[in-house]
Amino acid sequence: MLPKKVKKRAALLTAILFSSLIAIFIILKTLSSNILYFKSPTDIKNSQDNSINKKIRVGGMVKKNSLIISGAEIKFTITDFKNEIRVSYSGTVPNLFSEEKGVVAEGKLQDKKYFIADRILAKHDENYMPPELKEIIKKNVK
Amino acid sequence: MINNLIYMDGYGIFVWSSFVLTFLVCAVFYYKTRKTLKKYEKEFAIEIEKLSVERKKIALEKSKVASKVFSTYNKTF
Amino acid sequence: MFNFFYNSNIFIWIERVINFINSIFFALLLVALSFALIFSPPDYLQGDSVRIMYIHVPAAWIGLASFTCIALLSILNFIFKVKNFKLISKSIAPIGLMFTCIALVTGSIWGQPTWGTFWAWDARITSMLILALFYFLFILTQKLISDEDKANKISSIIAAVGFINIPIIKYSVEWWNTLHQPASIKITGTSTIHASMLMPLLLMFLVLILYCALIFLMKYKTEIIRIKKNNLKRL
Numbered sequence: 001m002l003p004k005k006v007k008k009r010a011a012l013l014t015a016i017l018f019s020s021l022i023a024i025f026i027i028l029k030t031l032s033s034n035i036l037y038f039k040s041p042t043d044i045k046n047s048q049d050n051s052i053n054k055k056i057r058v059g060g061m062v063k064k065n066s067l068i069i070s071g072a073e074i075k076f077t078i079t080d081f082k083n084e085i086r087v088s089y090s091g092t093v094p095n096l097f098s099e100e101k102g103v104v105a106e107g108k109l110q111d112k113k114y115f116i117a118d119r120i121l122a123k124h125d126e127n128y129m130p131p132e133l134k135e136i137i138k139k140n141v142k
Numbered sequence: 143m144i145n146n147l148i149y150m151d152g153y154g155i156f157v158w159s160s161f162v163l164t165f166l167v168c169a170v171f172y173y174k175t176r177k178t179l180k181k182y183e184k185e186f187a188i189e190i191e192k193l194s195v196e197r198k199k200i201a202l203e204k205s206k207v208a209s210k211v212f213s214t215y216n217k218t219f
Numbered sequence: 220m221f222n223f224f225y226n227s228n229i230f231i232w233i234e235r236v237i238n239f240i241n242s243i244f245f246a247l248l249l250v251a252l253s254f255a256l257i258f259s260p261p262d263y264l265q266g267d268s269v270r271i272m273y274i275h276v277p278a279a280w281i282g283l284a285s286f287t288c289i290a291l292l293s294i295l296n297f298i299f300k301v302k303n304f305k306l307i308s309k310s311i312a313p314i315g316l317m318f319t320c321i322a323l324v325t326g327s328i329w330g331q332p333t334w335g336t337f338w339a340w341d342a343r344i345t346s347m348l349i350l351a352l353f354y355f356l357f358i359l360t361q362k363l364i365s366d367e368d369k370a371n372k373i374s375s376i377i378a379a380v381g382f383i384n385i386p387i388i389k390y391s392v393e394w395w396n397t398l399h400q401p402a403s404i405k406i407t408g409t410s411t412i413h414a415s416m417l418m419p420l421l422l423m424f425l426v427l428i429l430y431c432a433l434i435f436l437m438k439y440k441t442e443i444i445r446i447k448k449n450n451l452k453r454l
Contacts, residue, residue, distance in 0.1 A: 123398055130260035
């Protein structure tokens with residue numbers, strides 16, 4: 001039905017697309033650990049290679065009632081609700097940094113349970129609402 | 143009220159810079175696109191004008207685009 | 220039956236649509252801006268910086284949507300050689316690139332006060348940068364390669380390969396750990412954005428879509444005139 005030329009072009013394009021799809025898939029697979037912007041405390045617990053002097057990022061929630069501020073130093077616990085890791089940091093934190101909110105800490109691991117950060121980023125979640133509504137939700141939860 | 147709108151609890155600079163930047167870029171882009179369009183319309187009309195009388199008649203009769211551009215061009219200039 | 224798709228008939232319609240958009244654009248823009256900047260509430264956590272989202276999100280949507288259009292049209296054009304599709308995708312590309320860049324820039328302006336950094340090499344942001352790169356390559360091949368047929372072929376292949384990136388952008392926030400938050404507006408299920416913020420977002424989206432349509436139509440008109448001008452010599 002279709003002219004031969006059209007079929008030929010369709011086949012060529014399919015071949016190009018298919019091969020680039022496979023190439024991209026392989027690239028993403030091999031890079032998968034590098035694509036992850038941060039590791040969760042569980043990832044760190046499970047991984048074999050925890051070289052101390054490598055810079056990594058740890059992310060999760062700031063655990064409730066774990067934040068201690070003593071002078072310039074801030075200590076808190078990052079949790080993914082399965083495992084947790086203690087973080088120490090001195091410096092300024094973003095406005096959105098607070099307990100029970102997402103956080104990404106950049107720095108070096110001391111051991112599997114202790115992390116010294118030299119940079120703190122706040123990770124925002126996908127919820128957007130006006131402040132009054134937040135108050136109502138808070139009351140209802142209590 | 144006005145102060146609050148500009149300052150926005152310290153976020154003002156971020157909010158206003160992104161809004162102003164976006165609309166500035168959009169305005170410049172609109173202006174450039176319009177300018178190119180006008181340039182092409184003008185060139186096209188001039189080209190039609192240059193044709194000999196018979197060929198001009200054929201072109202304007204055969205092509206709606208030609209007659210449209212030619213008439214709007216002659217109206218504005 | 221396909222009369223409508225003849226360039227000369229489209230041309231008359233383009234004029235009408237442009238005039239229509241011009242007549243309502245500024246009123247709509249004013250309404251959308253006043254909702255985005257004044258009447259919508261601040262976020263409970265981000266405060267007023269949430270207002271940047273009203274540009275950032277529609278710009279990113281437009282960037283993704285126009286690349287999807289370009290890719291589909293390019294694939295069809297590559298296989299069936301429809302000249303009109305080439306003109307359309309060529310007219311869309313600059314707007315798509317511009318809005319992808321706007322999304323990247325406003326995103327980093329938002330990132331500074333909320334995340335604490337302008338830039339992060341996370342999956343969402345990097346894949347968005349790659350999208351901008353594909354746009355750039357697409358436009359560049361059409362500008363630099365003077366042989367039209369060859370330029371058409373190469374740019375079509377670029378668009379088709381770049382199309383693979385679109386689902387990667389969409390799902391990057393779910394497949395990998397990213398600094399960027401997951402989507403708030405879901406096609407299925409409930410959105411996690413409050414109605415008082417969704418409204419200005421959709422209004423701004425409407426305004427920017429109309430702007431895109433305006434630019435697209437002007438560019439498309441330019442392309443038609445260019446072709447007709449070349450035809451004039453042959454008449």
